[in-house]
Amino acid sequence: MASARIDADTRILIIGAGVVGAALADDLTGHGMKSVTVVDQGPLYRTGGSSSHAPGFAFQTTGSSVMTELAKRTLDKLDGAALDGQWILKRVGGLELACEPVRLEYLHRRHNLARSWDVPARMVSADECGKLFPGLDTSTVLGGLHTPTDGVVKAVRAVEWQARRAIENGARFYGHTAVTGFRTERGRVTGVDVRPTPPVPGNPSKGDQLPEGTSFIEADLVVVCAGLWGPGLGRLLGLELPMVPMEHCSSHTSPLPSLAGLSDEVEIDLPMVRHQATGSYLRQMGDRLTWGTYEHRVIPVEQSEIASPEDYAETRVEPAIHPLTWNDLKDGWAEVQRLFPETRSCEAVDGYNGIFSFTPDGNPLLGEVPGISGLWLGESVWLTQSAGVAGVLADWIVTGDPGIDTTSLDFRRFDQTHLTRTVSIERASENYDEVYDISHPRKQTRQLRKFATTPFYVRQEALGAVFGTAQGGWERPLWYGSTEGPETASRRRDAWATYGWSPAISAEARKAVNSVGLVDRGAASVFEVRGGGAEKHLQEILTASLSLEVGTSTGAFVKGPSGGIAADLTVVRTAEDAYLVIGSSPEDVWHLRRETPHLETATIADLSSATTALALIGPDAAALLASVTRGGIPEAAMEAPVLDVGGVPVRAVAETATGVGGWTLYTATEHGLYLWDLLAAAGGKRGMALVGDEAFTALRIANGVPASGIDFGPQDTAYEAGLAERSAGACARPGHRLLVRLRLSSDRHAVVPGEPVSTNGDVIGYITSAAEDPASGRFLAFAWVDPDFAAAGTALEISHLDTMWPAKVETP
Numbered sequence: 001m002a003s004a005r006i007d008a009d010t011r012i013l014i015i016g017a018g019v020v021g022a023a024l025a026d027d028l029t030g031h032g033m034k035s036v037t038v039v040d041q042g043p044l045y046r047t048g049g050s051s052s053h054a055p056g057f058a059f060q061t062t063g064s065s066v067m068t069e070l071a072k073r074t075l076d077k078l079d080g081a082a083l084d085g086q087w088i089l090k091r092v093g094g095l096e097l098a099c100e101p102v103r104l105e106y107l108h109r110r111h112n113l114a115r116s117w118d119v120p121a122r123m124v125s126a127d128e129c130g131k132l133f134p135g136l137d138t139s140t141v142l143g144g145l146h147t148p149t150d151g152v153v154k155a156v157r158a159v160e161w162q163a164r165r166a167i168e169n170g171a172r173f174y175g176h177t178a179v180t181g182f183r184t185e186r187g188r189v190t191g192v193d194v195r196p197t198p199p200v201p202g203n204p205s206k207g208d209q210l211p212e213g214t215s216f217i218e219a220d221l222v223v224v225c226a227g228l229w230g231p232g233l234g235r236l237l238g239l240e241l242p243m244v245p246m247e248h249c250s251s252h253t254s255p256l257p258s259l260a261g262l263s264d265e266v267e268i269d270l271p272m273v274r275h276q277a278t279g280s281y282l283r284q285m286g287d288r289l290t291w292g293t294y295e296h297r298v299i300p301v302e303q304s305e306i307a308s309p310e311d312y313a314e315t316r317v318e319p320a321i322h323p324l325t326w327n328d329l330k331d332g333w334a335e336v337q338r339l340f341p342e343t344r345s346c347e348a349v350d351g352y353n354g355i356f357s358f359t360p361d362g363n364p365l366l367g368e369v370p371g372i373s374g375l376w377l378g379e380s381v382w383l384t385q386s387a388g389v390a391g392v393l394a395d396w397i398v399t400g401d402p403g404i405d406t407t408s409l410d411f412r413r414f415d416q417t418h419l420t421r422t423v424s425i426e427r428a429s430e431n432y433d434e435v436y437d438i439s440h441p442r443k444q445t446r447q448l449r450k451f452a453t454t455p456f457y458v459r460q461e462a463l464g465a466v467f468g469t470a471q472g473g474w475e476r477p478l479w480y481g482s483t484e485g486p487e488t489a490s491r492r493r494d495a496w497a498t499y500g501w502s503p504a505i506s507a508e509a510r511k512a513v514n515s516v517g518l519v520d521r522g523a524a525s526v527f528e529v530r531g532g533g534a535e536k537h538l539q540e541i542l543t544a545s546l547s548l549e550v551g552t553s554t555g556a557f558v559k560g561p562s563g564g565i566a567a568d569l570t571v572v573r574t575a576e577d578a579y580l581v582i583g584s585s586p587e588d589v590w591h592l593r594r595e596t597p598h599l600e601t602a603t604i605a606d607l608s609s610a611t612t613a614l615a616l617i618g619p620d621a622a623a624l625l626a627s628v629t630r631g632g633i634p635e636a637a638m639e640a641p642v643l644d645v646g647g648v649p650v651r652a653v654a655e656t657a658t659g660v661g662g663w664t665l666y667t668a669t670e671h672g673l674y675l676w677d678l679l680a681a682a683g684g685k686r687g688m689a690l691v692g693d694e695a696f697t698a699l700r701i702a703n704g705v706p707a708s709g710i711d712f713g714p715q716d717t718a719y720e721a722g723l724a725e726r727s728a729g730a731c732a733r734p735g736h737r738l739l740v741r742l743r744l745s746s747d748r749h750a751v752v753p754g755e756p757v758s759t760n761g762d763v764i765g766y767i768t769s770a771a772e773d774p775a776s777g778r779f780l781a782f783a784w785v786d787p788d789f790a791a792a793g794t795a796l797e798i799s800h801l802d803t804m805w806p807a808k809v810e811t812p
Contacts, residue, residue, distance in 0.1 A: 005400040013219035014038040018051035020381045021225035023390030026162040029169030031398045036171040041178035041309045043205035045160040048318035049227045050356040054155040058384045059094045061114040068117040070388030077387040083157045093271040094150035099140045106438050107145040108801040116756040116766035121147045175205035188373040191218040197309030225378040232303040240419040243357045243380040244428035247299035249329040250292030251351030259287040276436040278335045293332030298429040324351035360427030365411040401561035405713040415472045415586035442500030444468045454522030455672030474523040479504045479692040497750030509698045509774035511689030516620040519691045521613040530578040533601030540596040548573040553640035558591045560714035568708035572640045612672040617662035646678040659703025698771035701780045711768040711782045737784040745806040747777040756799045
């Protein structure tokens with residue numbers, strides 16, 4: 001275990017005693033923290049939040065290795081646990097059904113994801129589906145996916161079991177204590193204002209009573225685990241938390257004869273069932289079935305629509321439960337009756353609309369709140385990942401190292417300058433609507449398009465660009481419809497592998513490699529660090545010497561707490577006391593604002609909106625740039641001068657992300673459109689290609705350049721990611737894989753991220769990114785593989801649906 005970065009006596013306050021708050025208290029006290037307090041506005045331990053009504057489905061396999069790992073950790077922690085002799089987790093397994101060929105294909109893809117993430121799984125026939133869940137009408141079932149280690153969790157029992165463990169280790173739990181405000185001093189949290197809430201008849205609180213008259217609780221560190229009340233607490237801090245409580249329709253059947261005698265104590269002995277094509281799921285609950293569906297209108301819930309503690313006390317109806325809207329559920333009921341004929345003779349009873357939270361990307365909001373030291377989030381976490389998230393948060397808080405790649409979990413992945421409540425609702429609503437849909441890794445959002453555009457958008461649209469969206473909602477050209485590509489029908493690639501792909505992509509890349517390409521880089525994150533302490537501040541953050549002359553640049557990594565790469569930055573020295581730092585994500589600025597002994601003499605300014613950029617890449621980039629520039633152009637790779645490009649002041653920085661050479665030209669946003677027109681006119685005479693994001697990706701993979709946040713992250717060292725020389729005798733850390741590049745043996749095969757890499761049937765890794773090689777027409781992929789199989793020339797296989805496609809490791 002890493003050494004603690006905070007003192008054991010640090011006063012830690014957790015807001016929310018649901019599945020995350022209770023688990024976090026358990027893990028923090030397990031780390032030796034001696035002063036942990038948990039408050040909740042409801043009674044303990046059925047507080048009235050989402051945990052109180054959760055049906056307990058815990059399917060581990062997702063499209064994300066990190067989210068799957070969190071689910072596995074949750075079930076592993078709860079495995080074998082009991083509360084007063086009552087079970088908490090039953091690993092009854094999961095069964096996903098396919099009644100259409102397209103859904104059966106999708107289950108093969110989910111099977112491959114399970115193999116990549118090391119979740120036991122197998123494809124089963126329709127007959128096997130019937131045997132796994134007797135009573136299922138298999139006449140329309142084509143097959144299924146059986147995941148035997150998935151399970152059902154009794155959420156309230158899990159809460160109390162973990163809370164008791166925490167209390168035994170010294171934690172204090174207080175129910176009926178609502179947080180009404182946060183106090184801070186000099187940018188650091190100092191505690192919370194609280195008020196008492198009334199008891200709920202019939203639901204006595206099991207925790208301690210907060211001393212009468214208490215209106216403020218001091219704390220050195222506060223963690224918000226308030227579930228669906230998170231957005232309201234965020235507003236107290238002036239933050240938009242991109243999470244939206246949603247109503248979700250579910251119900252029960254009346255008792256079924258076939259389940260007669262199955263006691264509430266036993267409750268379930270058959271697998272959970274999901275039928276994603278209809279958005280439906282169900283499981284045993286004693287002598288009944290509990291079931292629900294996502295196939296209904298999206299019903300976002302405002303904070304004002306959630307019952308107050310006083311309403312809860314008066315009505316005894318949990319705040320996270322709203323009345324059932326039957327019209328939203330009736331189609332789901334018809335599907336349950338079709339699949340399980342026995343239910344046609346019973347009724348749907350005890351239905352309700354349960355409330356739980358969704359984010360725009362489906363992932364939690366974790367980590368320290370930017371600008372408020374000591375204030376942390378553990379929000380929008382489902383039961384499935386709850387204990388896993390708590391363990392990560394505890395490690396992160398106590399040691400500074402979360403132990404996993406938090407790129408897709410950190411609250412800071414959302415740029416607060418681009419966030420409004422409308423953005424949160426629109427994108428989270430889309431996520432809810434598509435939660436059981438067939439989702440491709442390259443799928444693009446339909447919401448809030450043109451929400452953020454670079455100055456070049458109007459020209460790109462006129463040129464027939466096909467757009468997608470990047471982080472922060474930026475509209476990005478994927479490829480240009482005006483670029484003609486070769487005929488590829490003879491390759492007979494399947495629709496899934498080539499979803500979001502066009503022959504124009506390779507055509508653009510080839511033209512750039514042979515001549516020159518123009519790339520929109522206007523969505524870059526650009527920051528200025530200035531002041532007498534700027535150099536020393538950056539050196540501590542980058543853990544490297546910045547021996548730069550004014551007007552030169554270098555690449556630099558921000559080292560993560562476990563030695564991995566937390567960020568991949570470009571640093572330009574613009575004056576004796578000033579630097580430009582160029583990154584790719586909103587999180588980068590918070591690395592720069594990290595506290596060091598020199599921060600007081602350095603200021604950090606976010607210039608992202610004020611700056612735009614275009615890249616000229618390829619062998620003719622120099623000639624083209626020289627033709628429009630008054631004076632010389634950079635001669636050495638480190639040079640990053642300000643150029644006069646047709647009258648536009650431009651900072652030229654060597655472009656290294658594609659491996660084909662050239663410069664990225666940074667200028668003020670107001671000059672962007674003029675610069676585009678100038679370069680387009682000059683480039684048109686030289687056969688310049690307009691290069692979209694997909695061709696840019698193809699070039700970087702073809703030239704062996706992995707991408708931060710895609711191919712590697714904070715848990716991966718430069719050696720493991722192939723960014724440092726793999727010399728004789730050096731090796732990966734125990735338990736870590738190596739990033740390699742694979743080349744498929746046939747140009748008829750295309751692969752996508754997440755697909756497993758294997759040898760002799762044994763999975764030894766998975767794909768992180770893939771693209772067609774513009775030169776050969778064969779797909780290339782970056783993949784993490786076990787070190788024993790990372791040598792150039794090693795023959796491996798990639799699983800695609802139910803086939804195995806040969807590939808080889810090669811040295812880029």
